[in-house]
Structures are given as C-alpha cells and as structure tokens.
Amino acid sequence: MRIVFKTNYMQDIRPWKDGYQLSLYLILLAVVFAAPFFMDAFYLGEMTNVLIWAIAGLGLMILTGHTGQASLGHAAFLAMGCYANIILLDAGVPFMIAFPLAGILTGIIGMVIAIPALRLHGIYLAIATMAMSILVDDIIVLTEPWTGGVGGKYAPPVNIFGFMVDRWGTPREFYYLVLVVSVIVTLGYINLLRAPLGRSFIALRDSEVSAQAMGIDVARTKAISFAISCGITGLAGALMGLFAGAFNNETFSVVISIQLLMMIVIGGLGSIHGAFFGAIIVGFLPQFLSIAKEWVGAIAGGSSVAIPGLEFGIFGMILIIFILFEPMGIYGRWFKIRTWFELFPFYRKDMFKRQKSYLKTERLR
Amino acid sequence: MDNLQLLISGLANGCVYGLIALGFVLIYKATEAVNFAQGDFMMLGAFVTIGLTNTEYMGLPFWVALPISLGVMAALGYLLDRLVIRRMFGQSQTAVVILTIALGFVIRFVAGLIWGHEPQSLENPLAGKEVSFGGLVLGLEDVAVIIVTILLTWGLYEFFNRTKLGMAMQGASQNQLAAYYMGVPVKRVQGLIWGLAGAVACVAGILFAAKGAVDPNTGLMGIKAFAAAVIGGFGSLPGALAGGLIVGVIEPFASRYVAAGYSQIAPYALLLAVLIFRPHGLFSQVRVKKV
Numbered sequence: 001m002r003i004v005f006k007t008n009y010m011q012d013i014r015p016w017k018d019g020y021q022l023s024l025y026l027i028l029l030a031v032v033f034a035a036p037f038f039m040d041a042f043y044l045g046e047m048t049n050v051l052i053w054a055i056a057g058l059g060l061m062i063l064t065g066h067t068g069q070a071s072l073g074h075a076a077f078l079a080m081g082c083y084a085n086i087i088l089l090d091a092g093v094p095f096m097i098a099f100p101l102a103g104i105l106t107g108i109i110g111m112v113i114a115i116p117a118l119r120l121h122g123i124y125l126a127i128a129t130m131a132m133s134i135l136v137d138d139i140i141v142l143t144e145p146w147t148g149g150v151g152g153k154y155a156p157p158v159n160i161f162g163f164m165v166d167r168w169g170t171p172r173e174f175y176y177l178v179l180v181v182s183v184i185v186t187l188g189y190i191n192l193l194r195a196p197l198g199r200s201f202i203a204l205r206d207s208e209v210s211a212q213a214m215g216i217d218v219a220r221t222k223a224i225s226f227a228i229s230c231g232i233t234g235l236a237g238a239l240m241g242l243f244a245g246a247f248n249n250e251t252f253s254v255v256i257s258i259q260l261l262m263m264i265v266i267g268g269l270g271s272i273h274g275a276f277f278g279a280i281i282v283g284f285l286p287q288f289l290s291i292a293k294e295w296v297g298a299i300a301g302g303s304s305v306a307i308p309g310l311e312f313g314i315f316g317m318i319l320i321i322f323i324l325f326e327p328m329g330i331y332g333r334w335f336k337i338r339t340w341f342e343l344f345p346f347y348r349k350d351m352f353k354r355q356k357s358y359l360k361t362e363r364l365r
Numbered sequence: 366m367d368n369l370q371l372l373i374s375g376l377a378n379g380c381v382y383g384l385i386a387l388g389f390v391l392i393y394k395a396t397e398a399v400n401f402a403q404g405d406f407m408m409l410g411a412f413v414t415i416g417l418t419n420t421e422y423m424g425l426p427f428w429v430a431l432p433i434s435l436g437v438m439a440a441l442g443y444l445l446d447r448l449v450i451r452r453m454f455g456q457s458q459t460a461v462v463i464l465t466i467a468l469g470f471v472i473r474f475v476a477g478l479i480w481g482h483e484p485q486s487l488e489n490p491l492a493g494k495e496v497s498f499g500g501l502v503l504g505l506e507d508v509a510v511i512i513v514t515i516l517l518t519w520g521l522y523e524f525f526n527r528t529k530l531g532m533a534m535q536g537a538s539q540n541q542l543a544a545y546y547m548g549v550p551v552k553r554v555q556g557l558i559w560g561l562a563g564a565v566a567c568v569a570g571i572l573f574a575a576k577g578a579v580d581p582n583t584g585l586m587g588i589k590a591f592a593a594a595v596i597g598g599f600g601s602l603p604g605a606l607a608g609g610l611i612v613g614v615i616e617p618f619a620s621r622y623v624a625a626g627y628s629q630i631a632p633y634a635l636l637l638a639v640l641i642f643r644p645h646g647l648f649s650q651v652r653v654k655k656v
Contacts (some may be wrong), residue, residue, distance in 0.1 A: 049609050070459040116641040122458045123399045123599075127591050128640045130635040134588065254588075258466055265463050308482055309581070313474025319467040323460060324452055 015190045015202030017206070018294050032179060036172045044171050050276075050283035051178045052239045055185055057264050057275030059233030065226040065270040066259065068205030070122070074233050074260050074311050076136040079252035081106045081234025087146055095158035095165075102233040110230025114223050133254040140249040152248025155241050167243050176237055185232055189272055192228070201225050205270075220298065238349030262319050268331025277330040281318070286311055369501060371617045377576065379613020380514035381407075384569035385590035386597060386605035387521075388562040389567065393556040393599055398450065398461040402469035403566055404587015409433035409472055410438045410567030411478045411487065411574035411583070420489050427489055435564050442563025446556045469584060477581040484578035510572045517568060518606055519555040519608070525602075534558055592636035611635075 004011075004018050016022040041053055060074050084105045088098035113132065120128055140147045147153065157166035165173045192198040200221050203211040241247055249344050259282065267278025289311060326333050332352075340347040388403040400406075416422045417430035425433075449468070453461050494505040525531040537554045538546040545551050573579060593612045597604030612632045619631035 003653070040617030064459075070462065120640060124595070124640060126459070126462055127595055128637060131590065132590070133641075135630060135633050142626050174654070190612075213645060261468065262463060307478070309474045309477045312470045316467040316474065320449065320464060320613045323464045323467070324449065327456070327460065338451065 013194050015194065025100075027361075029183070036175055041171050044175050045167075046177045046283060046287065047330075048167075048171070048178050048243060051175075051182045052236055052243055053260075053263065053282050054279035055178075055182050055239065055275045056233055056236035056260055056269065057184055057279050058182075058189055058272065059229050059236060060202070060260050061264050061269075061272070061275045062192075062232065063104060063225055063229035065264060065274065066193070066205060067201040067208070067222065067229075069222065069225070070126045070127040070261065071229075071253070072126045072261060073131075073133035074229075075252040075254060075256035076129075076133045077106050077230045077233040078237030078240060078256065078260075079140065080109055080230075081237030082247060082252070083140070083147055083153075084234065087237035088239055089156060091159065093134055095160055099235070099238055102238045103231045106234025107227040107231030110135055111227035113155075113230075114226030118219050118222050118228075118236050120207065130254060133257045137249050137253060148248065150248055152246055152251075154246050155244070160348050167245055173242070176255045178243075178293055181235060181239065183277065185235070193329070197221070198222065211212075259315075262315065264329075266322050266329055268321055268329030271331040274329050274331045274336070277334075281330075282315075285315060289314065366620075368376075370503075370649065371621060373501075373503055373511075375614035376610060377510040377613070378616065379593075379610035380510050381569050381576075382586075382590045382593045382612050383606040383609020384517070384572070385564055385587055386515060386593035386609050387518075389590065389594045389604060390597070390599060390602055390605040391558055391562045391565065393594075394602075395534065395540075395555050396450075398453075398458060399599075400562065401462055401465040401587070402472060402584075402635075403562065405469040405472040405476075405584035405591060406438065406442070406563055406566035407570040407573065407587070408579055408581060408584040409441075409476055409570070410434060410563070411570030411579040412476050412485075413437050413567070413575060414571050415464075415487050415579070416480065416484055419485070430523045430629070433631040434571070435567050438563040438567035439560040440563075442566075443556050443560035446559035450559065451552065454482070466572045469587075473581045473584055482580055484580040485574075489571075489575045489576035506572075506576045509653045510576060512567065513572060514606070517565070518521060518602075520564075521602065526584055530554075530557070533604075546581070547631070589632055592632045595636055596604075601603050 002020070004231070006012070032047075035047060039047065056074070056078060059077070060071060062303065063069050063071055063074075081102045085098055085102035088101060089095060093101070117125060117128055126216065141149045143149075155167075157164050157169060160173075160177065163173055164170065165177055167174050193202075200211065200216045203216055205220055206223075208218060211221075244251065263278035263282045264274055265278070266281055267276065268274030293307075293310075296297060309360075322329055328335070335351055339351070377492050380531075380617070385403055385407050386622070389400060392398060392400045392403075414430055414434040417425050423430075447467070450461070451465060489506075491505045491509050496503050496505055496508060510542065525535055533544070533549045533554050534557070536547065537549050537551045541551050544554075545605055562592050573583070589612055590609065593608035595608070596611055597606070597608030599605075612635070615631050615635060616628075620628040623631065
C-alpha cells in the first residue's frame, strides 16, 4: 500500500503524482530511446508505426476523449497533414519548417471546418465528419495538379540538420524522429490538461450546459479543441505519409477514420495512456494474426489459409467485448489492477461500479 | 423521355435508400441510438435470402424463402437488442454508435466467410422482364421496388396508427418513462422495434439484390442512407423515405449532367449542406435541448 503525502498545493497540479511515478515514466522513456540498440529493423518499423498511430490517436483523443465530440472523419485531417507536408517539401521548404507548418495548416483548416460543425451534436457531428471523410477522397482526385490524384505521390527522404532521414534507408533515424515528436506531443497534452483550456474541454464533455453556466465560451472552446486536435492529427498524417513512402487518394479512406476512433475506444477514452494502448493493438494485431494463422495452419497440417476481412472482424469483436465489459478500455482495466496493488488489502469489488444512469432525451416531443 | 427514365431508376434506387433510412429512424425514434450497422443488416438480409433461394445454395422457391428470411432477420434484430444493445441502456450515444459500427464489421466478416466476396444477385421471378408504357421501357424490378416500398410504408403507417402494439411503440419512443407508467413494457417494445428494423432491412436487401448484386461491402451503402435519414430529419418516417427518394433521384441526374468526378460528391455535399443550414433536417423534430 502506497500513500502519497501532499505537503503543498502545487502537488495537485504537478504532471506526476510522486517521485516513484516519475521514475517509472523516466525508465519507460529510457527503454524506448534505447530500443534501436536491441531491436531489428522489422520490429523497429512496427514500433514506429505504433508511435505514429499513437500521435494520431492523441489528436483524436483531445476532441473525442476530452471534449466529447465524436469525429468519424479524422482520416481527412491525416490526409491534409500528409499532403501539406509533401507539397511543401516538394516546393523546396526544409523539413523542419514544412513539418510544423503542415500541422498548423491542418489545424487552421480544422477550425474553419469546425465553425459550421459547432451547431451539431452527437450523432449529427459524427455523420457530418464521416461525410467529410468520404468527400476528401474525391477532393484529392479533383485537385490532381497538387495532389497527384489517383496516381499518388512519393515521399522524398528528408534532411534534418544534415542527417538524411528515410523510412527504408535509415529506419533508426526515422524512429527517433517519430519518437521525439510523440514525446513532445504527449508532454504538450499533459500540460494542456493542467491548464484552464484543458479543464474547460473536460467541463464541456461532462455537461455543455453547466460549462456554459460556469462562464466557458462553448463555441470558442470547441473551435480551439478542433484546431488543436486537427493540428496534432495533421502532424501524425505527415509522419504517416513519410512512413508509407507512397500514398494516393485511397490511403486515408473513411475506414481509417473509423479505425482511429475504435482504436482510442479500445485504449480507453479520456486518457493519454489510451491512445498508446490502442495504437499497440492496431499496430500489432495484423502481425499477431498472421503469426496465429501460421500456427493454426501448422497444427492443422496444411498451408495457412487467407481469410479476407479477418483483421476487421477480430477488431470489431474485441471492440464489442470492450464496450460491453470494460467501457473504459485497456487503460481502465490497467487502472483497476494498479489500484488493487496500491490499496493492497483494501480493494473492494464495487469500487469502480458504474452508477445507474438513464438516457436523457434530446427531444421535446 | 430520357429524363423520365432516369427519374424512375433514381426513384427505384431511392426506395432502397429510403428503406434503410427507415430502419435508422425506427431505431432512433425508439431508443435514441443510431444503428450504424443498418446497411450491413440490409446486406445480411440479402445474403440470407440468396442463401435460401439461389440454386447453388439451398434452391428453395422464392415465395417460401421470403418469409423465412424475414423471420430470420427479425429474430436477429431482436436478439441483438436483447443480448448486446440492451446492456448499453442509458449510456452515451457515442458508445452505441461505436458499438454498432463494430457490429457492422463483424457482420461483414461473417457474411464474407459464409457467402464469399464475389458480387451475387438474387434469382427472383421478376428478373430480366420489362414493361413498357408508350415508349418508356422499365425493368420490372424497378417497378416492383417502387410498389413494394409504397406498400410497406403504407403498412407501417397503418401499423403505427391502428394497432395496439404500434401505439405502444409510438408511446415508448416519445417518452420512455411515461410509457412505462402507462403499462407499456418499454424494453420488450424496443426489442420488437429492433426486430422490425431487421425485417425492413431484409426487405431493402431483397429489393437491392433483385435489382443488382450484393457483396459483403454493400453495407457501406448505408452511408448514403444516412444522407437520406439526415435530410429527412432522423425523427420522421415519411421524412426518411422522402430523403431516400431525393438522394436516389439526385444521383443519376448528377452523373448525367455534372462533370465526371464531381457527380459522386452530390449526395454527401447535399448531406453536409443540410447539416450546416438545417441541422435537424428538412422535416425537423428536435429542438434546442433544455436543462
């Protein structure tokens, strides 16, 4: 049993609870920074993929997990970030300027899109963003002179302070690039949640009406949330484009949007850990399934069979199980286990029991 | 004359969209949840009927297979509510949205496992026949789709207004608590509505598979039905049907008169325009939320 003894008020808003927790995260950071020295290129590539998904997940988490606005269209912002980055690079802008600029541009576009979308709630917002995600596919084809249309575009290797960073040529450098971006984004996210802005996001999520009564400008806060969320997603999109090497209008389809939302739900809505846990599931599930298929094929004594759509089928089943039995996702389960150890003999079974809730109707008649 | 031909085929497509949208609206009205898997229900209904009717599967006569597949889909809808959706009672709309999207993935996967990923069409008594009214040549399927949709809508209208169960469903959808006080078994009624939505999806699937071909990804067409439901205002049954017809008619005209590349945008652009300018649809029912 561990007791955190608080001696001053700053401890309440410090990003870490105590030295023990801080040291755990520092050890984790050291391990991921040392990863290239004990991992081969294939698994390093997988790690990079997971981290890119995690950044995208963090972007969506701000909007869906902390502001409570479900978006089924974030692949559109991935696409915008990706194309903005590559178009700027092709125009001769150095990567260190093009990359943040891609994020900022995506954020601004996201805010502009958010202004009409602010009037929409719940499912209407989800449907509108979904329609937008479908439209982006067609828009990329229509703006062929810039985007390359169906033929797509190829990502050039990028130059960072004299280092040439390329997904295939120098996987280790590319991994460090993604890792540094994800660490910066995560630290920014933690700080955002401590700041008044992040608090007002959470207030909006929990009750729009009470947030308004507390003096929060609902429309402005939602627009800022959209902007930050889209900006981070744009950064992830730029990295995704560099990671994929080649992409076209179908790379960022609406299915990616749906997968992104499902990912953060599996990981745990409303927690930074959730984005990373979800990304691990999304990143490693295909590998795990192909290994499992070979294994089953070897036992059944034949060649492994190809089952189209298996990945999404399994993904859907995992998601259904989580929503029904652990709505807080993997993070929620981990949190419960951690609490059990922290409170060792005093953990009660009903500690996290959900309260009975009734549907509040949105209709008047 | 060409325009009339386009109009009729657009109306026939629109009826299918309208029927899927009808399923959305039925469930939304009853439970305030949106079933994102409704398009996949339609696909599954089509495949169940194909599995019963087509000669390479069971080869039953069409009129025997029809009630069986309707029953199967209604039972599936009811069981889905009973076993999965009801556990979500009182949780946020977003959670239900994500749950039904996941259900859609699973349904698509299962359908692909059983019936494969090749497009298949339903062997039906009307296939390939045509009727002509003074120079206007129409596929008999298109005419049948329109007639069946009109009959089904009329039947649903009568059901909701004349029968005791229909009135109970209306009551439960308008105010769950008040309906419960009046002795309506709200949970069972909601289950029945899911069953009804399953059956309506099955009809839409049969009509769609008779006109064209289905494969497991046909369910994604449900997104167009969303456009229909949103244009209709999500809360009204005639609105959903009208929205479906609008989307269905716009599509062929857009592909004929608008430059290639822009035409497939039309339904979604209309959807976004409606959401921006009339957020609660052309036939709106929802007002500002009160505390």
